[in-house]
Amino acid sequence: MLALITRRIMTAIPTLLVIILASFFLMRLAPGGPFDGERPLDPATQAALQQAYGLDRPLWEQAWLYVSRLVQGDFGPSLVYRDFTVSELIAQGLPISLMLGGLAILLALAIGVTAGLFAAVRAGQAADKTIMMFATVATALPTFVTGPALALLFGLWLGLLPVSGTGEGITWLIMPVVALALPVSGAIAKLTRAGLASVLKQDHIRTARARGLSETKILFKHGLRPALVPVASYLGPAAAGLLTGAVVVETVFGLPGLGRYFVQGALNRDYPLVLGVVTLYAALIILFNLFADLIYGWLDPRMREG
Amino acid sequence: MLKRHFPLLIVLMLVTLALLLPLLLPWNYDQIDWDAVRSPAFSGSHIFGTDEIGRDRLARLAAGTQITLMVAIAAALVSLIVGIAWGATAGWIGGRVDEAMMRIVDGLYALPFMFIVILLMVVFGRSILLVFVGIGLVEWLTMARVVRGQVMALKQRPFILAAEAAGTPSITIILRHILPNIAGVALAYLMLTVPQVVMVESFLSFLGLGVQEPLTSLGILVKEGADDMDMAPLGLLLPGAVLVVILVCLTIEGERLRDRFS
Numbered sequence: 362m363l364a365l366i367t368r369r370i371m372t373a374i375p376t377l378l379v380i381i382l383a384s385f386f387l388m389r390l391a392p393g394g395p396f397d398g399e400r401p402l403d404p405a406t407q408a409a410l411q412q413a414y415g416l417d418r419p420l421w422e423q424a425w426l427y428v429s430r431l432v433q434g435d436f437g438p439s440l441v442y443r444d445f446t447v448s449e450l451i452a453q454g455l456p457i458s459l460m461l462g463g464l465a466i467l468l469a470l471a472i473g474v475t476a477g478l479f480a481a482v483r484a485g486q487a488a489d490k491t492i493m494m495f496a497t498v499a500t501a502l503p504t505f506v507t508g509p510a511l512a513l514l515f516g517l518w519l520g521l522l523p524v525s526g527t528g529e530g531i532t533w534l535i536m537p538v539v540a541l542a543l544p545v546s547g548a549i550a551k552l553t554r555a556g557l558a559s560v561l562k563q564d565h566i567r568t569a570r571a572r573g574l575s576e577t578k579i580l581f582k583h584g585l586r587p588a589l590v591p592v593a594s595y596l597g598p599a600a601a602g603l604l605t606g607a608v609v610v611e612t613v614f615g616l617p618g619l620g621r622y623f624v625q626g627a628l629n630r631d632y633p634l635v636l637g638v639v640t641l642y643a644a645l646i647i648l649f650n651l652f653a654d655l656i657y658g659w660l661d662p663r664m665r666e667g
Numbered sequence: 668m669l670k671r672h673f674p675l676l677i678v679l680m681l682v683t684l685a686l687l688l689p690l691l692l693p694w695n696y697d698q699i700d701w702d703a704v705r706s707p708a709f710s711g712s713h714i715f716g717t718d719e720i721g722r723d724r725l726a727r728l729a730a731g732t733q734i735t736l737m738v739a740i741a742a743a744l745v746s747l748i749v750g751i752a753w754g755a756t757a758g759w760i761g762g763r764v765d766e767a768m769m770r771i772v773d774g775l776y777a778l779p780f781m782f783i784v785i786l787l788m789v790v791f792g793r794s795i796l797l798v799f800v801g802i803g804l805v806e807w808l809t810m811a812r813v814v815r816g817q818v819m820a821l822k823q824r825p826f827i828l829a830a831e832a833a834g835t836p837s838i839t840i841i842l843r844h845i846l847p848n849i850a851g852v853a854l855a856y857l858m859l860t861v862p863q864v865v866m867v868e869s870f871l872s873f874l875g876l877g878v879q880e881p882l883t884s885l886g887i888l889v890k891e892g893a894d895d896m897d898m899a900p901l902g903l904l905l906p907g908a909v910l911v912v913i914l915v916c917l918t919i920e921g922e923r924l925r926d927r928f929s
Contacts, residue, residue: 639782
């Protein structure tokens with residue numbers, strides 16, 4: 362277990378470095394800069410600003426400076442939100458994005474595993490086919506359609522939920538989380554059903570039946586655990602999908618999360634902000650993949666060595 | 668046949684409509700009807716009404732569907748070519764090369780790819796060409812994995828060994844004997860890639876980073892509709908419905924095809 366964690370962290374560092382450097386040089390290739398406003402600044406001011414932020418130095422030197430500060434936890438100043446450092450912007454946005462993503466994955470797991478379980482128990486029957494049809498439809502639902510559609514139905518027409526912003530209580534979370542969770546829950550339902558249907562045909566289940574165990578015990582104690590292995594390996598890609606989905610959901614529902622800062626930052630050429638968010642996202646995805654591997658090992662002890 | 672491939676029929680019908688409607692309608696997708704700004708559905712010559720600056724909704728819907736599908740097919744082909752080249756090379760050579768090439772694929776899978784694509788769009792301007800090259804370059808990973816698996820399995824088959832023993836050059840074996848045998852599976856995954864690409868393209872366009880005005884796509888129409896949904900829900904619901912129907916139908920057909928070949 363510990364070996365796995367250390368090895369993963371060892372490979373994570375070069376991966377992160379590649380992502381950071383790739384994004385760094387990619388951004389600098391872009392025409393235009395953070396100080397191009399409606400009116401061009403006078404050349405002296407422009408030069409002074411460039412110098413103040415170190416943008417006049419050679420690119421490799423800037424890259425080196427950025428990485429060495431990053432190691433010390435310093436994401437640098439935002440070039441567009443002048444009064445804030447990137448760390449402050451991240452501290453504002455991250456909790457919202459994490460809450461959205463975390464709740465969405467929990468909801469997706471709850472719906473997906475339950476639906477998959479029902480379908481597998483009724484394999485081949487009408488209920489199975491209906492559930493799987495719904496799951497397929499759910500996986501194909503893009504958040505940027507379901508988000509506004511939900512807002513239209515429950516926000517504008519029925520007036521039950523707030524259309525945008527983070528209001529009082531938790532009602533503002535409902536629609537964004539549902540829109541995010543739907544496609545993931547469909548995929549989880551399919552994986553759970555496929556996993557469980559094949560596990561239920563195996564010998565150890567037949568043995569358990571022969572020994573007279575109750576169906577519920579067979580299902581939950583002997584069937585579900587191995588059946589969830591494919592679900593665990595899907596959690597990594599799912600996390601990446603949720604982070605991307607969060608960008609849309611935050612835009613649609615006007616939530617001040619990280620995703621919005623990322624899109625705004627990219628459009629405004631706010632180099633440190635974009636780099637900071639990309640780095641953070643990459644680290645989160647790597648972390649979540651590690652977490653998924655640990656669950657994987659817990660579900661299937663044979664995997665722990667590999 | 669007809670009943671089994673109902674989803675595919677729906678998509679084909681939508682494609683036909685998207686191609687034919689612009690020829691039949693009296694309005695162009697970017698033409699402004701100054702006398703009928705924000706007109707409701709079924710008013711005069713505007714079957715679904717007009718948007719907030721007086722452009723015919725149906726004409727825009729047809730044009731948007733055309734662009735979205737065009738980008739999707741082009742990007743899916745890019746992913747097909749890159750995926751087959753990468754997967755077949757790794758699978759055929761095997762050993763260390765295979766190990767290294769698949770490690771790269773695994774590594775890329777774990778990346779926050781959408782963010783890199785967003786950066787690409789910002790950096791190199793938002794040309795439609797770049798939209799599908801960018802998307803195609805992201806979506807080839809699954810294809811590469813699948814193709815590699817197939818090639819690995821085929822490599823052991825007697826007819827390939829026979830071809831090798833007869834001294835056929837590798838490139839000929841791959842082109843003449845391997846590729847025809849993986850065509851079915853590749854087709855299934857191509858079909859599954861198309862909805863993926865439609866999703867990514869619309870996502871980018873929705874954020875204002877994909878296809879640019881005056882061109883339009885389903886993603887742009889959804890975005891415009893969402894911004895104006897309190898005044899005209901039809902603007903959101905129409906392109907949203909077309910998009911979802913295309914995605915769902917192609918996914919169902921693609922999964923069916925995949926299950927048949929695996």
